[in-house]
Amino acid sequence: MVKDAKKKAVKAKAAPQPVAKKVAAKKVAAKKAVAKKAGSAKPPKAALPLPPAIPAVAKPRKAALKAEARHLEPLSVPATGDIEVLRRLWETVEARRLSGDTTISHSARLMARGTAKVAQKLGEEAVECVIEATQGNREATILESADLLYHLIVVWVDAGIRPEEVWSELVRREGISGIVEKASRPKGIVRAAETTKLP
Numbered sequence: 001m002v003k004d005a006k007k008k009a010v011k012a013k014a015a016p017q018p019v020a021k022k023v024a025a026k027k028v029a030a031k032k033a034v035a036k037k038a039g040s041a042k043p044p045k046a047a048l049p050l051p052p053a054i055p056a057v058a059k060p061r062k063a064a065l066k067a068e069a070r071h072l073e074p075l076s077v078p079a080t081g082d083i084e085v086l087r088r089l090w091e092t093v094e095a096r097r098l099s100g101d102t103t104i105s106h107s108a109r110l111m112a113r114g115t116a117k118v119a120q121k122l123g124e125e126a127v128e129c130v131i132e133a134t135q136g137n138r139e140a141t142i143l144e145s146a147d148l149l150y151h152l153i154v155v156w157v158d159a160g161i162r163p164e165e166v167w168s169e170l171v172r173r174e175g176i177s178g179i180v181e182k183a184s185r186p187k188g189i190v191r192a193a194e195t196t197k198l199p
């Protein structure tokens with residue numbers, strides 16, 4: 001009796017499945033394959049989230065940037081300053097160096113971080129200025145120029161350079177064309193020997 005039951009079970013296992021069952025199994029396998037494919041596909045790239053303080057700004061079109069560079073818009077930053085502001089700024093920064101009060105002065109705090117940091121900040125501001133100028137953003141170039149000049153003056157104060165020393169170098173160069181000056185430099189092997197640049 002037990003033997004008969006066992007035989008029946010083995011037969012049922014070996015017997016071919018009905019067609020309807022086969023089709024259903026194929027459908028399930030196909031569905032599984034589709035689900036697997038969808039799971040392995042890369043999700044679309046999401047934009048990096050910006051901090052709430054920074055508004056998302058659409059990238060200006062190339063044509064707009066070119067037009068802006070060609071037709072310079074009138075300056076909305078009031079053009080009321082004069083060159084004397086540089087001397088006054090140097091005196092203020094020098095006073096901050098002498099006081100060394102890092103609690104109230106950004107200049108003093110920056111110089112307290114050392115010459116390398118002072119120079120690094122100048123480099124950063126220069127790069128920012130270059131970016132704005134390259135993109136033809138006139139107003140932003142003015143703002144970055146002001147940052148750049150301030151940080152250049154911090155470099156001078158930190159190095160013990162007075163503005164007059166730079167002015168006198170500019171005066172010395174007055175009237176000498178850059179092209180003439182470059183042409184007067186030694187050439188060929190002599191030049192290669194005197195410079196650190198590749199010939």
Ligand SMILES: N=c1c2ncn([C@@H]3O[C@H](COP(=O)(O)OP(=O)(O)OP(=O)(O)O)[C@@H](O)[C@H]3O)c2ncn1[C@@H]1O[C@H](COP(=O)(O)O)[C@@H](O)[C@H]1O
Binds near residue numbers: 147
């Ligand atoms: N012209 C400027 C001037 N331009 C830019 N900055 C400051 O320079 C800093 C640059 O900011 P960044 O975030 O780039 O640099 P950071 O805060 O040092 O940050 P890290 O890169 O070090 O992380 C800002 O805090 C600006 O406010 C200036 N700080 C001062 N002046 C002049 O310097 C005078 C003296 O300022 P104090 O030394 O702060 O009294 C002032 O009266 C101004 O006339």
